[in-house]
Amino acid sequence: MCCTLKSSTRKSRLGRTFRKRLNRQNRFDSGKNLPSVIKDIEWIIFRDWLKQTGFPKTKLTLAEFNERHKNTKSSVYPYIQMLPKNFDTVPICLDLELLEFLPNNLKEDVKSQKLKFEKDFRSVCRFLKKQLNSDINITYNEFLWSWLCVNTRCIYFEPFKSINCDVRENIAIAPMLDFLNHNFDAKTKGEFNRVTQCYEITTLTPWKKGQQVFINYGPHDNFKLLLDYGFTIPNNPFNYILLDDEFFKFNEEVENVISKKLNLLMKNGFYGDYALHASQISFRLLTALRLRFLRPINDISSQETQHLITKWQNTISGKYEIVSYENEIEVYEWIDSVCKELIKKCDLMLEKVNNTNSIPSGSLENLKLLWNESKNILTSVIILIQDSKKYVTL
Known part of the structure; x- marks a missing residue:
């Protein structure tokens, strides 16, 4: 080919002398x-x-x-x-x-x-x-x-x-x-x-x-x-961090309630792929967390539960921006907490990478860049949350 x-x-179309100059x-x-x-x-x-x-x-x-x-x-x-x-x-x-x-x-x-x-x-x-x-x-x-x-x-x-x-x-x-x-x-x-x-x-x-x-x-x-x-680019604008692991490990509710909420996420097309970018928190993550912090959901067929689910679905359609201020505060507090924990992990991994002599130089630079830029994204999201009007309501 x-x-x-x-x-x-x-x-x-200018002359040869001009082009040489x-x-x-x-x-x-x-x-x-x-x-x-x-x-x-x-x-x-x-x-x-x-x-x-x-x-x-x-x-x-x-x-x-x-x-x-x-x-x-x-x-x-x-x-x-x-x-x-x-x-x-x-x-x-x-x-x-x-x-x-x-x-x-x-x-x-x-x-x-x-x-x-x-x-x-x-x-x-x-x-x-x-x-x-x-x-x-x-x-x-x-x-x-x-x-x-x-x-x-x-x-x-x-x-x-x-x-x-x-x-x-x-x-x-x-x-x-x-x-x-x-x-x-x-x-x-x-x-x-x-x-x-x-x-x-x-x-x-x-x-x-x-x-x-x-x-x-x-x-x-x-x-x-x-x-x-086999390479990385500094300041890559397409970098992001997935929080799927952290989201699915989050299990403060009883098992049958978690199962119902996960089924709702799947049914509405919001199951997985929860990303953080340096300049924004993905709508998928916000939507999923709003449902996770929706309380109480016990009997899925009860009138109260259906009312809460309708309020949540209205944030998906754009009819409302949030479910409630209390719900939104919990959402942003969770993201803030997870970001701080992940920053600690980034620092720990950077320390391990820097103290390991067996890593080839090319891979060493790539690993350092990955962890440093992940840390930068997490730090940017924390600042984003702190500057958010929703977060100020705390």
Whole structure:
């Protein structure tokens, strides 16, 4: 598959002398040099290989797994040389003891990802052995490297209408495209051009010569970026904290009452996914907590209980903002208390991370960023609650 990078900015119609003068001015603007473009030998070989092979005709398939062992004899050797040699910062590659330093939600996602990988590994081994009668023997680590090359660098490729296939299961690697890094504020448009048989990316952001061109992988928080790509971004605006564990552990009521309330949440579409953002508390969390603090609910069919449930449902429809001031105070007090407890946990984990010498430097920086930014979100929410007019009624 071929990748074509286009720019939406129009070329200047001013003269060559003006453009040369402008380039010199940009280069030394504010006393800062523009970053130099690295042209190492692997990149030059890869670029020449692209020209010689005449993309988009060359494609990578399952049969190319063994290409890595062919070295220079492989038809895709220049491309393989440009791929990462390892994926040390991707959590699935971390030692088991290091996984304990991850936040709980991310830890569970890593476990799920590992199960998927192991299932894929078994499937491929069975396929090669039974269907192809192949002598190719893929080791666990070799397949993990190949699997991560695809998982960290692929795009979703919409199949032709005649093919009955879930687009989420149809992925492809597009050489050149997979060398572009992610930035959350990069504005791009990407699509496969069936006429040119190329995947084309149009940048909607102007870039100067010498600047790195970014694309946008999507509105991903740092947990998602670390899980799937092995990196994190400081001040990522898409970061959030899930309070599902804390919410479902909250059991101050008798079991049958809790069960009734959870059933109501499920019936009304508010079961789970309770998030805190630095600038807001999710409506899902507020709605769920308003029901949890709705008292008393004993006989679900009683007139009093139905009246309380109607008041709660009116906050969902927007008819009323709150159930009652007393109810709202309890909601915000609970969030405030949970945030303070989680901040203590962040401090404890940061101390453990800083005092552990066995963590590789790349993973160390990612872990510190995750816990520090989680702490920042929690602190921001506490300030948000303190400044809230609802909270002032205390």
